[in-house]
Amino acid sequence: MTYLRRFFRYWSDFVVGDDWTLALGVVVALAVTWFVTHHGRNWYWLLPAAVVALIALSLRRVSRGR
Amino acid sequence: MKNESLLLLAVVLATAVEMIEALTIVLAVGVTRGWRAALLGVGAAFVVLGIVVATVGPALSHLSLTPLRLIVGGLLLVFGMQWTRKAILRSSGYQAMHDEDVIYDSTRVSAIAVPREGSFDGYSFIIAFKGVLLEGLEVVFIVLTFGATQHRLAISALAASLTVVAVATVGVLIHRPLSRVPENALKLMVGILLTSFGMFWSAEGAGVAWPGGEGAIFILIALMVGASVLLARALRRHHQRTLAPQVPS
Numbered sequence: 001m002t003y004l005r006r007f008f009r010y011w012s013d014f015v016v017g018d019d020w021t022l023a024l025g026v027v028v029a030l031a032v033t034w035f036v037t038h039h040g041r042n043w044y045w046l047l048p049a050a051v052v053a054l055i056a057l058s059l060r061r062v063s064r065g066r
Numbered sequence: 067m068k069n070e071s072l073l074l075l076a077v078v079l080a081t082a083v084e085m086i087e088a089l090t091i092v093l094a095v096g097v098t099r100g101w102r103a104a105l106l107g108v109g110a111a112f113v114v115l116g117i118v119v120a121t122v123g124p125a126l127s128h129l130s131l132t133p134l135r136l137i138v139g140g141l142l143l144v145f146g147m148q149w150t151r152k153a154i155l156r157s158s159g160y161q162a163m164h165d166e167d168v169i170y171d172s173t174r175v176s177a178i179a180v181p182r183e184g185s186f187d188g189y190s191f192i193i194a195f196k197g198v199l200l201e202g203l204e205v206v207f208i209v210l211t212f213g214a215t216q217h218r219l220a221i222s223a224l225a226a227s228l229t230v231v232a233v234a235t236v237g238v239l240i241h242r243p244l245s246r247v248p249e250n251a252l253k254l255m256v257g258i259l260l261t262s263f264g265m266f267w268s269a270e271g272a273g274v275a276w277p278g279g280e281g282a283i284f285i286l287i288a289l290m291v292g293a294s295v296l297l298a299r300a301l302r303r304h305h306q307r308t309l310a311p312q313v314p315s
Contacts, residue, residue, distance in 0.1 A: 014203070014204075014207075015141060015144060017148035017151075018148065018151075018152070019151065022144060022147045022151070026140060026143055026147070026268075027140070030136065030140055030268055030269075030272050033269055033272040033273070034136075034273060037272055037273030038273055042275055043274070044269060044274045044275070044277060047268070047272075047274075048265055048289055051147060051261060051265060052293045055147055055150060055154075059151065059155065059297055059301055062155060062160055063160060063301055063304050063305070
């Protein structure tokens with residue numbers, strides 16, 4: 001069990017990293033992008049805007065001591 | 067074609083960053099405890115990494131490109147954002163820089179403290195194996211994602227392999243950790259490239275039609291460079307302000 005937990009912990013650290021909000025934000029932004037493009041709108045700007053905002057917010061949290 | 071050159075650049079830079087870190091660990095145990103077990107550990111790690119690429123790579127290339135780009139591009143995007151974030155935090159002083167000399171010295175101190183038992187040095191084997199495997203997995207992840215989404219697995223793997231040989235050759239020649247390489251700047255460049263390609267592919271997988279087609283990748287890279295420079299500058303200023311002594315009014 002401990003080995004399995006360590007295995008999953010390693011892979012979640014590997015993919016998600018120090019700040020899980022980045023991964024969650026990307027999932028939400030991609031889901032919204034997928035939804036709107038499948039309803040006839042080409043919101044190509046959404047993901048780049050979300051990525052810059054997510055990184056900026058993550059850095060802001062660190063600089064303010066969370 | 068230009069996009070492929072950028073992909074290869076990202077693979078080469080990422081491999082260089084990770085292998086410089088692995089080289090420090092291998093050099094420290096090899097110099098301190100002898101080379102036989104350390105080099106066997108390195109060899110075993112490369113065999114495992116090679117098996118991962120040889121099995122997962124072809125399996126990924128059989129999947130349909132649209133969902134593959136959405137999922138793999140999304141993973142690459144999160145991975146790239148982590149690298150970018152970490153490089154900005156280091157350059158602004160909020161996180162300690164990765165210092166190869168310090169890691170080399172501390173690994174040597176630990177290696178001296180562990181007694182040798184038996185004819186085979188299991189400690190050196192495990193430390194070298196783990197060092198190369200863990201650093202190498204990040205490279206494998208990048209090689210696999212680039213290889214799968216662009217169907218260029220062989221050339222991505224070749225670029226990574228040649229970089230490993232180059233880093234190892236320099237390591238053998240100078241016999242010291244490569245601490246003068248501007249690792250953080252390389253890490254930031256890789257982060258920007260991974261984030262940009264991740265955005266491009268995952269959005270395409272979600273159904274987006276990029277204005278300008280593949281040329282949009284250059285706009286995304288420019289956006290990420292601009293945002294990273296501005297964020298690093300703002301964070302550095304904030305860090306210096308908070309460190310400055312408060313003048314009583």
